[in-house]
């Protein structure tokens with residue numbers, strides 16, 4: 001694992017934070033957005049998933065299930081993007097990730113979970129490798145597109161009465177941190193036709209304008225290979 005430093009002139013000086021991340025990982029992307037929104041400076045610790053660095057004894061000590069992201073905040077180690085985001089929210093309350101309105105908060109959790117439980121796990125590296133080996137690479141793409149489509153269709157229905165510039169209104173909240181990376185991957189990696197999803201397409205245009213999202217994009221990470 002190679003260490004590089006991410007810095008931003010607007011970031012608060014909290015150099016003790018370390019983020020174990022992989023440039024193309026949508027789960028890491030969620031946390032990178034939160035760190036940027038909250039103005040938290042962090043050290044970027046690249047974990048190359050294609051080289052299997054997530055299975056190294058050093059990394060497995062940080063996360064026994066061998067997935068990125070992992071956040072290290074001095075002596076606190078938190079793995080899993082959802083857990084990390086809730087940790088950051090409590091420890092660093094600037095730029096809140098959750099609205100105070102209870103219904104809107106619930107919609108944020110629901111939308112985040114559609115992505116984190118019902119889309120992303122079905123497109124994880126190990127699953128795609130298994131389908132490619134046991135069936136075919138064509139089936140791999142058909143599989144991912146089907147599951148992204150199913151999740152995106154649900155999100156379109158869920159957000160119909162809530163979406164503004166962002167998922168639940170005109171402010172960025174938790175749902176956006178899950179939706180933006182999922183759309184980015186759907187377009188760039190899995191060639192999903194986004195014209196079927198007008199609300200999500202509109203949200204994506206808004207995400208693309210925000211510096212906190214731009215800086216978190218895969219292609220802008222120190223370990224990016226494109």
Ligand SMILES: N[C@@H](CCC(=O)N[C@@H](CS)C(=O)NCC(=O)O)C(=O)O
Nearest residue numbers: 025026027067068069080081125126
């Ligand atoms: N629920 C976890 C999922 C983490 C996860 O699946 N990470 C992926 C990258 S997005 C990973 O490390 N995959 C490595 C592998 O499949 O070996 C989270 O939200 O952090």
